[in-house]
Amino acid sequence: MAMTMSSVVRRGAAELVAPARATPYEFKPLSDIDDQEGLRFYRSGIYLYRRCAARDGVDPAAVLRAALAEALVHYYPLAGRIVEASPGRKLLVECTGEGVVFVEADAAAALEELGEVTGPPVPRHEEFLCEPDGAYVAGGVVGRPLLYFQVTRMRCGGFVWGFQICHCMADAAGVVQFLTAVSEFARGVPGAPTVRPVWARELLSARRPLPFVITRSHPEYESVPDAGRDKISPTDALVHQPFFFGRREVAALRALAPPELGARSSRFDLIAAFMWRCRANALQYDAGDVVRVQFVVNARGRGRNGNGPPLLPEGYYGNAFLFAVAESPAGELRHRPFGHALHLVVAAKARAMEEGHLQSVADLMAARGRPRFTVARTYVVSDLTWSGLPNVDVGWGRAVYGGPATATLATFHIAGRNVAGEEGVEVPMRLPAPSMERLTREVARGLAGVHAMANTGACIAARL
Template sequence: MAMPTILVRRNEPELVVPAVPTPYEFKPLSDIDDQEGLRFYRSGIYLYRQSDAKAGADPAAVIRAALAEALVHYYPLAGRIREASPGRKLLVECTGEGAVFVAADADAALEELGDVMGPPVPCHGQFLCEPDGAYTGAAVVGRPLLFFQVTRMRCGGFVWGFQICHCLADAAGVVQFLTAVSEFARGVPGAPTVPPVWAREIFSARRLTQAIVRHHPEYEPVPDAGRDKVSPGDALVHRSFFFGRREVAALRALAPPELRTKSSRFDLIAAFMWRCRANALAYDAGDLVRVQFVVNARGRKGRSPAVPKGFYGNAFAFAVAESAAGELRRRPFGHALLLLVSAKVQAMEEGHLESVANLMVARGRPRFAVARTYVVSDITRSGLRDVDVGWGCAVYGGPATATLATFHLAGRNEAGEEGVLVPMRLPAPAMERLKLEVARGLGKTLAGAPSRVSLSEIGFAKL
């Protein structure tokens, strides 16, 4: 669909400081937080309709005041990152300088953006304070850690865009903070329902040994990494693929019997899309290709030390499965699934995340490798869509943009069925091949023969 053209008039940015004075101190980030690959700003957008119950209320003023209250409890987000040398260790100087806030007005109604089901959100650049992806690496040092923009739409609805430094929070941490903002916006008295916990020391390297006790291919490039078939600088197109009840059942039926009950919905979809994507990009048979995905440490039974409730830092490791492209193409879906499930089990082993922290210190905090790699994470249960600042649940709440890395999002198809959306971004020829690969992969189970399955029948979602 054609992107609409709208005019957004932004007020001058201002710094919102905590509502009351907060401690001045230095807080070291963990050795998971400060790796090179997380030194960037995550962005997200919420779309809210007009609410009769909030008639006359200014959403920008409401969210601005709520932000000031939330920063009292999350005061490191009002500070600035400093880098110590040697070792490139990141610390937060809790200066209380504040977060950037912009109030804006648009000449369009929310409906003009269309039925937004996933990224990229139309006109997202107009709803974010800064260009998406503009600040990475050393650029996170000394800059504000949080940016909010609230854009009032002509219809009475509004758009809330945010950008937050990934070194401070993962997806669960971002949702926890935004939920705190939403509670203050709704007038919930006192402290946030879930008090924030810093506790970054639980993911710091063991200084005495710094032992790297696990294999971590995610930080090792594939051979001949420069021969990748796709890069962010290519002309890329977007498309989302929808997996509802029928699609997930079809994938489970394709799985080997011993994996059908062991494999989660994420496992099935991620392994399937890895295989389809690798085939669509037409890698040479001998090229090593990977799928890389997030394994969360929160709520894991028996983990020592346990991740405390309220922890909002990065609490995950990357799991990596790899295969020669020819093997992935020649062997059935169960091959890809077994590799992915096995990689997940390894990343969940006791000591794996600590080994990552030790690797960061020992090897200078390297960036994770992405060449010939399908990077994906599951945020279907993150609660991102449920943040309510007083105007009810958002029409859309999720990532602002899509990149070569992707997410599993809670969403729906054009018929209104709830399921999982997987946004993809590839060169146009590869995207056409990907649509056919997905149709071919699902078609045998859904309709008996690929030729009888239309793209709409197997759940493609249009953006």
């Protein structure tokens, strides 16, 4: 029986946790990749930890509060506040050392009462987060705390750790780097974090002096014609459904593609192209409607020209990604083979990885007033399977779940398991109920034959 969290969670008063020791007062400009209108929001995550007998009697809230204060000595910009400069709406961090929000809470319920959590949305996530979890909060991010922590002690001896962090400060890799530092202090690892934080945001800033040079095409920041004719809106009544892709499902997708293309396509490419096609069909776009898939390409570990020494040093925790965009008339996506969608995705990724593309995005941000990326008729997806989010151990062992707290119209690829225990990729989706029913049929039709090859319960149909 599912619990009613609102009746059993008791929050204490919010407090500010400052760095454990004095930190510099200074202004630190964000990069022009950080400083996008579309990143001026708080991204959330939740960790679920079971009781650890060796830690009985230890208060996880006290441990995490102390560890957070130590981590903020090294990541002191997170304890500051964002200010907006004129002209150009440029964001800077005023490193005030004021601190981040920390809330203790207690729940008269056990973790088991949440059920098996494999992906977002985490049941009753709103009770485990300090603030309402909306994509864009009223008032934006200027002048607000940049990080919110809530630790909820559960009746079973386990606990829930929820966090919300300003996306302008860090991407998924940066968030994990910071949370890993917190976890090291929580486990008593002496000294500084294993990975030392590096600011270096100037490496991803617009070129100076003027004029800015936008050398690439960036459709992700261009309006879609007739955007109001989209088939879906965040205000619609939406249902949630996860889709699982294990070894058999991925092999089936690879077999659907032309041999050469299938062989050089990543698991992400295959699943993203497949779900883009299925989703567009489920939403029943008109044949002439141009639909898009927009996905994140990580810039870490790459040189300026795609090879050579990395542009970004180890320890860089700012946003280091760009969007790749593929588009097609919905009719072509519907009637042409799967290889058509896959080719578009692979080509879009290649374009985004070309020399100068990331710098061109930075210049575009500064030159055009930091436009928000387009979402109309667009399937937005990000790969978190590589992020290490589930691996953050604060001394209570591996989390039962560690990942996004909520699901939106944008989605993720996250590490997951099916009902048979097979590891693979889970893709949480949100759509209106009639569209979700059609999406379920589209996915099953596209993976026809997988069920026959799989053990009972191990196929995609068993996840729906």
